[in-house]
Amino acid sequence: MARTLLVFAHPALEKSRVHRRFLAEAAALSGIEVRDLYELYPDFDVDVEAEQRSLAGHDLVIVQHPLYWYSVPPLLKQWIDLVLEHGWAYGARGTALAGKGWLEIVSAGGPRDGYRTRGFHGLELRQFLAPLERTARLCGMDFLPPWALFGTHRLSAAELERAARAYRRLLEAVRDDRVDWAAAARFATLEEALASDATILAPAVGGEESTR
Numbered sequence: 001m002a003r004t005l006l007v008f009a010h011p012a013l014e015k016s017r018v019h020r021r022f023l024a025e026a027a028a029l030s031g032i033e034v035r036d037l038y039e040l041y042p043d044f045d046v047d048v049e050a051e052q053r054s055l056a057g058h059d060l061v062i063v064q065h066p067l068y069w070y071s072v073p074p075l076l077k078q079w080i081d082l083v084l085e086h087g088w089a090y091g092a093r094g095t096a097l098a099g100k101g102w103l104e105i106v107s108a109g110g111p112r113d114g115y116r117t118r119g120f121h122g123l124e125l126r127q128f129l130a131p132l133e134r135t136a137r138l139c140g141m142d143f144l145p146p147w148a149l150f151g152t153h154r155l156s157a158a159e160l161e162r163a164a165r166a167y168r169r170l171l172e173a174v175r176d177d178r179v180d181w182a183a184a185a186r187f188a189t190l191e192e193a194l195a196s197d198a199t200i201l202a203p204a205v206g207g208e209e210s211t212r
């Protein structure tokens with residue numbers, strides 16, 4: 001089992017369709033600690049010690065949020081600014097996060113094709129996430145290929161259900177150490193990796209994986 005932490009940031013969960021659905025799936029899973037930043041810190045008063053303790057106790061950190069102005073919601077930025085301290089997360093003596101994984105789970109209102117060099121947004125999603133990738137690497141972490149759900153503005157109920165099932169399967173596989181991260185690293189995003197190479201997700205042993 002990979003000790004898995006899910007750091008979650010959505011500024012308006014009451015209006016959310018995608019992440020509210022995803023969060024219900026995550027909360028129903030055992031073995032994953034969920035930290036809902038907007039619920040924990042509505043006044044942006046992040047408890048740095050508690051967050052560092054939680055990070056230190058996990059091997060893999062899922063950072064989940066909607067894409068807001070090609071970036072992260074403000075409380076997640078605040079969390080990064082405060083929690084990833086010099087001398088703890090980076091710097092000569094800052095090795096607390098070294099060797100841990102950072103997995104982005106992102107949703108974007110815009111459709112997949114817009115996030116191409118020649119698409120409407122002019123860059124690949126992975127390029128928009130470059131500041132996070134550099135942050136993870138500066139802390140000695142492995143920035144894993146991000147998993148994204150695009151086109152949320154026009155997602156049908158059936159598509160949302162399919163995405164929620166894929167999300168749950170992914171979380172279970174991450175938690176159970178069934179993702180071949182070396183093979184996945186050949187792709188820009190995890191959903192592309194999973195679509196192209198079925199061996200990247202090893203099947204669950206003994207039918208533990210959700211079949212819903």
Ligand SMILES: Cc1cc2nc3c(=O)[nH]c(=O)nc-3n(C[C@H](O)[C@H](O)[C@H](O)COP(=O)(O)O)c2cc1C
Nearest residue numbers: 016017018019066067068069070107108109110152
């Ligand atoms: C303030 C704000 C900024 C947004 N910026 C982007 C953006 O840069 N790119 C994009 O594709 N969608 C953007 N969106 C759309 C959200 O990413 C989308 O609504 C969200 O992923 C849907 O998830 P939810 O149902 O959980 O809210 C933005 C939405 C808001 C409210």
